[in-house]
Amino acid sequence: MINIRGRLLTIASMVGRCKKPADVGTDHAYIPIYLVQSGKCDYAIATDIKKGPLKKAAKNIEKYKLSDRIELRLGNGIEPIQKGECDAFIISGIGGVVITEIIKTSVDVLKEANTIILQPTYYDEVLREYLLNSGFCIETESLVRDEGRLYSVIKAKYDGVVRSDDDLYYYIGRALFEEKDPLLNDFLKRRIDIQTRIVHGIEKSIQRDEKAYLKECNLLRKMKDSYTQFL
Numbered sequence: 001m002i003n004i005r006g007r008l009l010t011i012a013s014m015v016g017r018c019k020k021p022a023d024v025g026t027d028h029a030y031i032p033i034y035l036v037q038s039g040k041c042d043y044a045i046a047t048d049i050k051k052g053p054l055k056k057a058a059k060n061i062e063k064y065k066l067s068d069r070i071e072l073r074l075g076n077g078i079e080p081i082q083k084g085e086c087d088a089f090i091i092s093g094i095g096g097v098v099i100t101e102i103i104k105t106s107v108d109v110l111k112e113a114n115t116i117i118l119q120p121t122y123y124d125e126v127l128r129e130y131l132l133n134s135g136f137c138i139e140t141e142s143l144v145r146d147e148g149r150l151y152s153v154i155k156a157k158y159d160g161v162v163r164s165d166d167d168l169y170y171y172i173g174r175a176l177f178e179e180k181d182p183l184l185n186d187f188l189k190r191r192i193d194i195q196t197r198i199v200h201g202i203e204k205s206i207q208r209d210e211k212a213y214l215k216e217c218n219l220l221r222k223m224k225d226s227y228t229q230f231l
């Protein structure tokens with residue numbers, strides 16, 4: 001049995017029993033290998049935009065003798081998957097902007113999925129805002145620390161309800177507050193540091209956009225307030 005930990009284990013644990021998941025941008029294929037071995041699914045599809053990662057994936061799949069249960073496909077995002085073919089999708093270890101583009105390109109395929117697990121490396125605020133504004137609900141979210149870095153893992157599903165939220169919750173998922181995630185304080189601290197640097201950067205710039213500056217200051221204030229309230 002493959003031994004996965006930290007970020008990968010949190011992602012895989014958020015996938016329930018499913019018929020055929022697709023791991024998009026699979027690289028090493030550790031997630032689909034774990035999903036099949038742990039009995040969460042009988043078959044899986046693993047895709048990647050590059051041939052190199054797919055070769056690595058093929059080697060690992062062969063090592064665990066799962067070539068008849070995990071199919072590899074080359075292509076951009078969800079494009080190699082037919083509508084209705086997979087009931088769960090995992091897109092992890094990719095930037096929030098690219099994940100958003102992948103979803104936008106294949107919304108029709110994702111609308112039918114029971115489970116969508118997303119783990120953006122950066123720009124998670126872009127992804128959360130897009131999801132909520134585009135008829136996806138964020139069912140739950142979890143933070144995980146891996147090799148000193150904090151990652152958020154989002155479980156989403158299409159329900160057609162277009163939502164908007166306070167910009168604070170695009171940066172720090174609302175579910176993290178509601179579910180009192182044990183790593184939320186650390187996540188907030190990191191976000192406050194980043195936001196403080198953004199505000200200082202604008203303060204130092206010669207031509208200051210006053211509207212943008214106030215928006216960033218306001219966001220920083222909300223982050224600090226929620227940190228104090230959450231302590």
Ligand SMILES: C[S@@+](CC[C@H](N)C(=O)[O-])C[C@H]1O[C@@H](n2cnc3c(N)ncnc32)[C@H](O)[C@@H]1O
Nearest residue numbers: 024025026027048049050053075076077092093
């Ligand atoms: C850092 S690895 C993450 C691997 C694995 N998903 C994980 O969470 O550890 C990112 C992988 O995504 C692939 N990738 C990046 N953009 C992609 C896209 N638009 N479609 C499919 N795969 C993509 C890369 O080739 C790379 O193998």
